[in-house]
Amino acid sequence: MVRAVLVPEPGKLVLAEKAVPIIRESTEVLVRVKAGGICGTDLHIFHGTSPVATYPRVIGHEFVGEVVARGRGVTRVREGDHVVVEPIFFCGKCYPCSIGRPNVCENLEVMGVHRDGGFQEYVVVPERNVYPFSKDISWEEAVLMEPFTIALQVADRGNIASSDTVFIIGAGPIGLCILAYLKYLGAQCGISDIIPKRLERAKNLGADFVVHSGEENLEREVLRHFPGGAHVVIDASGLPETFAQAVQLASRAGRVVVLGFHTAPSPIPQASITLRELTIVGSRLQAHKFPQVVALFEERKLQPGKLVSHVFSFERVHEAFALLEHYPEETCKVLLSF
Ligand SMILES: [Zn+2]
Ligand SMILES: [Zn+2]
Structure with missing residues (x-):
């Protein structure tokens, strides 16, 4: 047995x-x-x-x-x-x-x-x-x-290059795997979470900056480091509101990668996608x-x-x-x- x-x-x-x-x-x-x-x-x-x-x-x-x-x-x-x-x-x-x-x-x-x-x-x-x-x-x-295979898939789906600025929402295990891989690639990466210990781990893995989204203004912090927004925003948190945030934080010609399985809709205006010509993609397995x-x-x-x-x-x-x-x-x- x-x-x-x-x-x-x-x-x-x-x-x-x-x-x-x-x-x-x-x-x-x-x-x-x-x-x-x-x-x-x-x-x-x-x-x-x-x-x-x-x-x-x-x-x-x-x-x-x-x-x-x-x-x-x-x-x-x-x-x-x-x-x-x-x-x-x-x-x-x-x-x-x-x-x-x-x-x-x-x-x-x-x-x-x-x-x-x-x-x-x-x-x-x-x-x-x-x-x-x-x-x-x-x-x-x-x-x-x-x-880590999930992280490589995300990098592929988001068409991420070493010259890109990337913001990751969520510093749980998957967010951190993505961060570790993107730092190996050479991209500039910021990451947010509501748990300070997770942000400590992110710093330890080479994050260029971290945002405590419970206490700091996420949009202001991202724009401060990446003027015009991040080339790629990855929603590794997967809540309806984080998806909407991800779209908001992306630069012109930017990409948004989502990994969540939430079934509730997110309020995302068409204009945000069209005016900046965003690419929004899912990444699964x-x-x-x-x-x-x-x-x-x-x-x-x-x-x-x-x-x-x-x-x-x-x-x-x-x-x-x-x-x-x-x-x-x-x-x-x-x-x-x-
Ligand atoms: Zn898993
Ligand atoms: Zn098949």
Whole structure:
């Protein structure tokens, strides 16, 4: 038997026992999970506020582990390899898939959301979903690879170059991953949050300026540093009002990238978009970003360790969830070790 972190129905979180997964296809690998990252999505699934999740569900879409067995047709990895799992499954036939955007496939399935995820001791996945990485990278650091793929996707969608000025609303784990990646790119970055400790982390990751949006005037601060507005504004907070703010803060010919799943509308006048000819884009999951992120980690270009605030053994998952829910100011990325 293997133990798994299961949400049988909204509001319940249990450690369940299930049969050891077995390889059924020659192109599959069996991975012994070593570490996973708890994400806002996992909390939404637990609370029943995910618009897409189905139940019962073994959660977890940010996870890494060791290959312990493989099907006969597997050629890219072998037993003993350390791998990160790309948690998305797509059809390869629909319009988005046909233009290289499988992350918005019409038949998209995400591990830990639409099908069972990585918060369990073993998982079986197709070999095309795993990417081996150097054993010099710790399990804890490697868990950050998936969140960093989200950051690379955002940079792509916002067409961000090193010469750009970028403002990020929200300094939670995703906002900070985006910041860390954009600083590596060389862009100038400001970031806001209502939690001072998160802004401390942002400074530590190289933010050019931070704005405490509970106390300072966001628009004035952004314009002070970036006269005319930011070339790119990223809403990593995802509230109806932050989307409207993001549009307001963008420069002429600017881009606005949104990541939120809120269903409430935001008041955004057409004129703000037309007069400045803004490009407003959504960014969901990632497309083809794992190889690039693995390379960046192996070259030590990012600072994933700075994003990890806590590590719990998976048996203490309830404590980890309670910490995230009740002490958001104390936490950044909270990991489970297996
Ligand atoms: Zn996530
Ligand atoms: Zn598709």
